[in-house]
Amino acid sequence: MPHMTMIEAIRDAHDIAMDRDERVVVFGEDVGFFGGVFRCTAGLQKKYGATRCFDTPISELGIVGTAIGMAANDMRPVVEVQFADYMYPAYDQLVSEAARLRYRSAGEFTCPIVVRMPTGGGIFGAQTHSQSPEALFTHVAGLKTVVPSTPADAKGLLLAAIEDPDPVIFLEPKRIYNGPFDGHHDRPLVGWKKHELGEVPEGHTPVPLGKAALRAEGDDLTIVTYGTMVHVALGVVAGAGLSADVIDLRTLVPLDIDAVVASVKRTGRCLVLHEATLTSGFGAELAAQVQEACFYHLEAPVKRVAGWDTPYPHAGEWDYFPGPERLLRNIEALLEA
Incomplete structure (x- = not known):
């Protein structure tokens, strides 16, 4: 199997999903031309065009609200909130609209959106770039919440999330974006080399949600x-x-x-x-x-x-x-x- 960092595995999942299903669109702040602040979407706009991978204004509420409207009309948007700390303006859209759409419409509409967010600390980003708000989502009936710990799971779980008929919050621990670290001494490994922890299956290999x-x-x-x-x-x-x-x-x-x-x-x-x-x-x-x-x-x-x-x-x-x-x-x- 090829070796990848979590960033590369997430990018690979986007690529596979977009290639398999033209309804998959990717957007958010700087995710298009720039490829995202962590480069998780690098190259997607060049490959699939600016109508399927594009940049948005700095408005999390607008990003998530737009995604909900797209999803209700049979598209499968994957959006990036640049840091989990920035999601609060969009929280009402997630709770009041995305999580309840299936129930409120008696199943006539679903909301197959994925909201990706880098989460947690480890990059000295201080309090506005380092929070871990997963409990705010797990409390909301109708939302699914995913937190991968390996590149293989990041790819497989993201593929499963994109194909899921309901809204999925996809939290990506930025501290392990670029590879595993020395968990015993709790510091990133200097000169980290790709090894077995970064092995990622090729192709379309979703990992089922809800399986530890x-x-x-x-x-x-x-x-x-x-x-x-x-x-x-x-x-x-x-x-x-x-x-x-x-x-x-x-x-x-x-x-x-x-x-x-x-x-x-x-x-x-x-x-x-x-x-x-x-x-x-x-x-x-x-x-x-x-x-x-x-x-x-x-x-x-x-x-x-x-x-x-x-x-x-x-x-x-x-x-x-x-x-x-x-x-x-x-x-x-x-x-x-």
Whole structure:
């Protein structure tokens, strides 16, 4: 299989989808001529023309609203909100229109849009370029929410999202855009070389939404996570010689709760890990569902490890992240409970 960064895999998914279906159009701020601020759409306008890949004004509300209208008229728009932090002006369109269109029209209309957003920190972008707002979408009935952690999944899940009949929020962890990093030491690898983590199947290879992936297997605890934190978890488990299941959710909605429950019932302990703020983060929902389904199998309370309950810091970015030391300290406390 070819090796790709996540950026290249996302670009490949766009290319395949646009080639297969002329209804697929790509647009957003700077995604056309410039190819996107992270170059995820580079070359698409040149290949498919300015009517299928084009730039828009700086108006997230207008971008998403236009996409909803296109989708209701049998097109399949894929739009980019340049940073997840910029999505708030479009939130009403997503909640009041995209998420409800199927229900409000009694199935006469659907809303097959994909809204791509780079999410999370790791590039020293401060509080207006580094937020992780996934819980704002998982709370909304009618929206599907995807967070890939590998180039292969980024491609496969994006293809599945584009082909889905309902609106999909596609969150791309920018911290791993250009390759995996040293999850044990929690810093990008210097001089990173493409290797097996970047292997991406060729051609049209969608990954089904709603199916988690087991990234590591063990007997002592279950770590449930997604996105960048998958690599932090794997680095700590390997570096400390722990025996743990590491479950990469891949899609938050629909949630593969069966995979989580099966693991926790076997290990008896569960730790939920995410980068977003702790309070009301998606980890709270995961902890609640695990407690309801696994109460009589748990050897200790479900533990959450997440970002601070503060505005996103700039100078303290790497302390804000749930890094290896914080994760290992909480794992040890959970195993001793």
